Amino acid sequence: MNVPLLSLDLQHQVLEKELKEAFAQVLAHGKFILGPEMEMLEKEIASLCNTRYGIACANGSDALLLAMMAFDIGPGDEVITTPYSFFATVSCITRLGAKPVFADIQPCCLNVNPQEILKKISPKTKAIIPVHLYGQSADMNPYLAVAKEKGIRIVEDAAQSLGADYQGKPSAGIGDVGCISFYPSKNLGGLGDGGILVTNDEAVAEKLKKLRNHGAHPKYYHKFVGMNSRLDTIQAALLRVKLPHLSSYAEKRRTNAKFYIEQLTQAGIAEVTRHGMSSSRPLVLPGLCQSSHVYNQFVVRVRDFQTRENLRTYLTDKKIGTEIYYPVPLHLQDCFKFLGYQKGDFPESERAAETTLALPIYPELTEEHLKKVVQALAEFEWKK
Numbered sequence: 591m592n593v594p595l596l597s598l599d600l601q602h603q604v605l606e607k608e609l610k611e612a613f614a615q616v617l618a619h620g621k622f623i624l625g626p627e628m629e630m631l632e633k634e635i636a637s638l639c640n641t642r643y644g645i646a647c648a649n650g651s652d653a654l655l656l657a658m659m660a661f662d663i664g665p666g667d668e669v670i671t672t673p674y675s676f677f678a679t680v681s682c683i684t685r686l687g688a689k690p691v692f693a694d695i696q697p698c699c700l701n702v703n704p705q706e707i708l709k710k711i712s713p714k715t716k717a718i719i720p721v722h723l724y725g726q727s728a729d730m731n732p733y734l735a736v737a738k739e740k741g742i743r744i745v746e747d748a749a750q751s752l753g754a755d756y757q758g759k760p761s762a763g764i765g766d767v768g769c770i771s772f773y774p775s776k777n778l779g780g781l782g783d784g785g786i787l788v789t790n791d792e793a794v795a796e797k798l799k800k801l802r803n804h805g806a807h808p809k810y811y812h813k814f815v816g817m818n819s820r821l822d823t824i825q826a827a828l829l830r831v832k833l834p835h836l837s838s839y840a841e842k843r844r845t846n847a848k849f850y851i852e853q854l855t856q857a858g859i860a861e862v863t864r865h866g867m868s869s870s871r872p873l874v875l876p877g878l879c880q881s882s883h884v885y886n887q888f889v890v891r892v893r894d895f896q897t898r899e900n901l902r903t904y905l906t907d908k909k910i911g912t913e914i915y916y917p918v919p920l921h922l923q924d925c926f927k928f929l930g931y932q933k934g935d936f937p938e939s940e941r942a943a944e945t946t947l948a949l950p951i952y953p954e955l956t957e958e959h960l961k962k963v964v965q966a967l968a969e970f971e972w973k974k
């Protein structure tokens with residue numbers, strides 16, 4: 591029995607008829623760009639995030655870039671974010687000529703440490719991009735008031751956290767703008783690329799709508815330069831078929847996580863710790879720093895790099911899929927050498943990059959799948 595890291599077959603099989611109908615409807619009306627299904631999806635996602643506006647775009651990376659453009663971020667500006675995330679969190683800053691300023695992560699949930707963010711605020715800081723990594727919100731309260739007072743924008747990278755909440759408020763709806771991705775592996779995954787921004791600010795929403803359409807308003811009249819980043823009507827229609835299932839997907843992911851946590855703890859090889867390290871167990875399970883988690887990924891941690899590499903090879907041999915999110919922290923990427931950061935600058939991010947591994951957690955996993963993973967982990971020679 592294979593246990594892939596992710597399989598979308600079953601999820602789409604049960605929705606096949608509805609997906610084909612949605613496609614057929616768009617085919618029939620022919621409004622392929624900025625069509626009615628896109629506008630309906632915008633309203634539905636905005637409502638899910640408890641925001642007034644949703645602005646759909648081509649993908650989550652563009653959502654981040656559009657947010658930076660909406661706040662006129664450019665040369666001379668600084669944007670504070672985490673070095674432990676997907677590449678797009680930082681490329682949106684450098685593509686506009688602004689400078690990413692990194693703040694290290696917390697060892698528990700691997701989200702950016704709010705105290706580190708506070709230390710990095712300078713007169714040049716224009717925005718902060720917290721990433722809600724793996725589906726759990728980053729802690730934002732410690733700097734929300736300071737940011738507001740100083741006019742610093744909060745752009746949430748909620749690419750992995752749609753459906754999660756932070757102290758009772760939906761993820762993506764807390765800062766000035768929230769950026770969401772519909773990449774197929776996200777909790778609400780499309781059949782291709784897709785993204786959306788959500789905000790409560792009417793002026794920002796209006797600007798984003800122009801920016802995603804070449805900055806044009808009205809058509810063929812351009813006061814500023816935007817991009818071509820729209821969500822296809824077909825993609826929006828397909829996403830609307832999956833949207834009603836989002837909370838049940840998250841519930842299944844939580845059930846799977848609970849199974850891993852209970853079984854691996856009982857097997858005596860794992861524990862959940864608040865500091866992301868264990869003195870008595872070889873395997874550390876993801877800590878909960880917030881009350882809500884939608885487990886876009888279930889990322890465990892081992893003691894050192896070699897153990898992680900051995901474990902990954904061993905699980906691959908057993909046909910259990912894993913992935914490393916992310917093997918190289920962003921401050922050490924070749925393309926960001928010009929920023930002048932060095933190994934050792936963000937020790938928690940570097941340690942996470944060396945010692946973490948994502949296990950299969952997708953909603954359609956069966957108990958047999960989960961048991962196979964648990965058994966394989968229990969039988970691994972941890973000492974070697």
Ligand SMILES: *Cc1c(COP(=O)(O)O)cnc(C)c1O
Nearest residue numbers: 649650651676678749771772773
């Ligand atoms: C997926 C992801 C993105 C980018 O989304 P795309 O739709 O793939 O462009 C940005 N940030 C994070 C944290 C992500 O996981």
